[in-house]
Amino acid sequence: MSTPHVDVVDLSARRAPGMGGFNLTVLGLEVRRLLRNRRTVLFTMVLPVMFFLLFGLNSQYVDQSAGHGNVSAAIMISMALYGAVLATTNGGAMVSIERAAGWSRQLRLTPLSPVAYIAIKMLTAMVLGLASVLAVYVVGLLVGRPTMPTYLWVVTGLSVWIGSLLFAAFGLCMGYLLPTENVMQILSFALVLFAFGGGLFIPLDQFPHLLQTMAGFTPLYGLNQLVHAPLMATGASLWWVVNVLVWLALFAGGAVWRFRSDTERV
């Protein structure tokens, strides 16, 4: 019989990690994972850029002014917003796939706290959203058709990016509600409807009156108006802010509610 060898582990020397296990290695791996997925890149970067090139560049839009810039700039902002919300929704909805794969459960066997996990998902979604906004804006700069003062490029770009956080919450909420690997197909369809309702594809004043009224209640309406406000120089309506806040409360509340019952059970 061999001599038993006892590995001495000092239990008191072991500590839980800080920030619930949140760290940059994980964030970097999550971003790489998303960027490696060709479909994700196609839908969140290539598609909005293509839409912008197709719909935003005709000479009529370049000549027509819109507030401090031209219509081409307004369309660029809309397409950047569309790309950003696709990206952040996608990022948030990853929880659905990870739950289906049992990865969430696996993570419960590590020090990673559920809150840190959500923070990582939201940040990853925001990194992808930023890449999407940059893709559209860089192409806009390169083609040179959209015009607006330099500060407005920065202000509207940042507004679009920060505003897309609303849809990271949406993706997260839906990711918990819909336990399916096809969650993004359902959500992409929903986002197209929201984009029409928000006036991202077609100006809302071209809709019949009833549809215009209904559109005012959809989740992209307030956000789209707000991110265009600096360019249009029309000031902000309280209704836009209410629209964004109510939807944020619904999405974030839904995500927290599902997330709580999920961590109870796992």
Add this chain to the structure above:
Amino acid sequence: MTAPNVDSRRQSGPAGDAQALAVDLRGVHKRFGSVEAVKGMDLTIASGEIVAFLGPNGAGKTSTIDMILGLSRPTEGEVSVLGMQPRQAIARGLVSAVMQTGGLLKDLTVAETARYTASLFNHSRPVEEVLDRAGLGGITERKVGKCSGGEQQRLRFAMALLSDPELLVLDEPTTGMDVEGRRSFWAAIRHDSAEGRTVVFATHYLEEADAYADRIVLMRRGQIVADGTSSQIKALAAGRTVRATLAGADEASLSRIAGADSAEVRGATVLIHASDSDVVARHLLNHTSARDLEITTRALEDAFVALTGDGDGTPAHTNAGELR
């Protein structure tokens, strides 16, 4: 050089002066609605033990393991792991587990999965070394989705070892592996537990419990029905049979021997079923002319069926060695 005392490291643990057991369950109940999966379980596992939870499906093995891992809370009773709450032990990387299936992201590579996991712990072993030891050194850049079932299981095992845990929990770890895969998996676990790690595993493979566990906890319908070494479990269910060559014996006097339950005479051969075979054997050798003594235990499988059978005539097993 003297081997360090196993208990000395416990004294400075978070539990203070109390000696921390690897696992301590007290009066644990777990209910899911009207179903009671665990019905009052008391169980202590000392540091360094290799313990098998053996029982058919629905015996409460997985529910018990989930509570040890802090994945669920007991409805009643207390669970402590290494003298602390299960979640605290998990957060310190002192407990890890290998689950049956799932738990991997297909779009990460083997190395990325390990780096991801390692980064979550405050204390972890070098990723390269752990992957090498799990036999994954050659496929670190392969996507997890392209790995075979056996490779994925080795990756799960490697992930569980990254934090250098004190307690390793395995929930039916070899399900779906072939005989060779199972053998090498257990060789790795054996090698690993030689370092003093506590291992708890659930299984429905009898031979696995018999071959690899120091101790078997037999469960049935949410309760522990037997707890001991594999030979104790066998003896508990069936006792032992002492067989000897003894001319001219009669059944009545043989069954009066202390420790004997019943006796059978077949010509010159006597068969004595005994709850204490040692006493019977000593008596036969000291006080009779019995020779060719042979003591046999019934197969663990028989013990298993006897202890976990539903009592409705349906045997708990389907084929040799494997139970459902």
